[in-house]
Amino acid sequence: MAKKQHITLPDGFTAAGVHCGIKSSAKQEDLAIIACEVNASTAILTTSNQLVGAPIEWCRELLPKGHGRIRGVVINSGCANVFTGEQGMEDVEDMAERTGKVLGVASDKVLVASTGLIGQRLPIKKVRTGITKAGKALSTTNDEAAARAILTTDTKTKSAVAKTKIGAKEITVAGIAKGSGMIAPSLATMIAVITTDANITGSALRTAVRNASKTSFNAVSVDSDTSTSDIVVAMASGKSRGKLISSRGAGYKEFSDALQEVCDKLAYAVVADGEGATKVIHVHVKGAASKGDAEAAARSIADSPLVKTAMHGADPNWGRIVVALGKSPAKLDPEQLAVSIGETAVFRGGMGVKLSAAKKQKLVKHLKGKDVEITADLGGGKGNFTVMTCDLSRNYIKINADYST
């Protein structure tokens, strides 16, 4: 028998993933429900893109402060329901209502997320049938089917679990995510659903999710494009029955650490499975005049196509890294700047470091690995920031150019 694998490990949750026909292949699940047996303390984070899909609008209307009580979330892949006009919002309401019926609650207790093609209407009849089917399949044995059902061009499911003790009580935090570039074939999305049996207030959960995302979901980049459908949903069942956690009270730190671990693992999985990616590039900037400067500098490196192609080719081309730093708005003195790749210093005192054959070999070996570390010390302050990105390969072009809408 299949068993609890991740999102139903926290007490109080069930999940289902079914095929309803949005995606053409009958083997591909395309609709998931993750439900809580009580109204879960819930927090959401949504995309920073100015233009958003109808599902995002719905979630923001339900939870205007970003937190509240929710029974479950329904997610479909294959169609993002974005730029679909009034019909798009009617279809979202339809999904929420039907899922509410299945869960025995009103539609305003149901979050909706969609990912996939944009500009096309949902095949709502298929979706309705899928919701009914998923409702019947809800259990603690379908975690992987749910994880599969939210994927687009992702090549694998993404999940993470962390456990911690709050006082004497063990609590579990788990999550699934999809990512994979922003387009697949037309537009994909970063969606993550996190479940926990911690007993935590909605506002504390929101604070914790926002903080954990800063260094995980918000610190990754596949191609610097920001989708109209990005959402992180965190639901807490409270089934661990510990003392209610507030954002300044006992247990918050322990909970946050576990949540951070889950978010970090999911974010890493999203980058590692980025469209065409063959490796993960960790860009660490330290010594910046401010945290903002550090972030700007790190993003300038992580978003540079020249850095990303060099890393793809395992090319120790520190020039591209330094040039990317120079074009960022971060305050920079080349004489103070030190750059290393892996453990090898490559730039210092305004010049490249002369490398022995042995050191060069070590550097290339690092560059050929699955994880590449780039560290830039600006030598001008205490600001630091880390961004994760992936390399840029022919496959990215293939995935994104060879498809015709």
Added chain:
Amino acid sequence: MAKKQHITLPDGFTAAGVHCGIKSSAKQEDLAIIACEVNASTAILTTSNQLVGAPIEWCRELLPKGHGRIRGVVINSGCANVFTGEQGMEDVEDMAERTGKVLGVASDKVLVASTGLIGQRLPIKKVRTGITKAGKALSTTNDEAAARAILTTDTKTKSAVAKTKIGAKEITVAGIAKGSGMIAPSLATMIAVITTDANITGSALRTAVRNASKTSFNAVSVDSDTSTSDIVVAMASGKSRGKLISSRGAGYKEFSDALQEVCDKLAYAVVADGEGATKVIHVHVKGAASKGDAEAAARSIADSPLVKTAMHGADPNWGRIVVALGKSPAKLDPEQLAVSIGETAVFRGGMGVKLSAAKKQKLVKHLKGKDVEITADLGGGKGNFTVMTCDLSRNYIKINADYST
């Protein structure tokens, strides 16, 4: 016999392009001199990258206000002389001094530009020999050799000529440029040299070049990376002997228009020959709340890898364009937004426009052409801006990933 083709068409200029051994192939010219027979009224624009090569530092020191009187410019390709420490500046001074000797002037009348690999010292002995050789070759019959000598991964030379009348006098503006992505193999550069026989003050020339660049050199993007070596040099011999043009006086408008034409043509040539490019994408944003908003929105589209890959695949994927607009900081109301590709409206009233088969065919035909026009009307003001970029192809990855330093 070869004859004046572009940069020596304006009276008073000679040019040379020679092979001195910086590039390995003996067939490839790698050093150029463009000289004026008098001290030319000269203006420069240099890169916005915070980190710059020694040649850029030299030019800025010679012309701290961006204009002055200069006899000539020496340019080498194959080595950018960037991040080369004090030695780098000594080598620049060496180049300027030797070129000055060849031209019969002091080194402070000679601008220096370099493009190519960064982080490596110039092979200065070869460069010295090259300068002597180029000095002997200076003539009005070597324009194309000079245009070739400044190329890196460019696949063709780039030149432009415009003529105009100022009063009764005909004046000529000509230019050559190199571009081609920012890296080739390690770092390339946008370099342009413009010559004219107009009789214009240095400060007026600088104002004219700065204005012309706003909508040409500064409005193009190949891969959003900014080099440490970018420079535009404009030299006016005054040989047309018209009345001296100041930035508010007679003739300035006519001169500026001719200069704009040359800059526009060179900028187009740079984009069209971008690394791996198969087409030029013209991104027009209008109806923005401000010019700044229009520029931010246009750049967000032009720098989006998803838009660039879609255009490469001739995919009418308006979703990617709208999403790129949404992630820009430009003020945006989706209901007011209208997007068209070529002459075909694709997005309006918050939704995609339903296209007939005939319209779709017309759209795809436009997308398969050499020039693609994207127009986004934000419907919220009078700000407008146009950016030119190229598509993103497998060849870009090939050029930039398959090389190992």
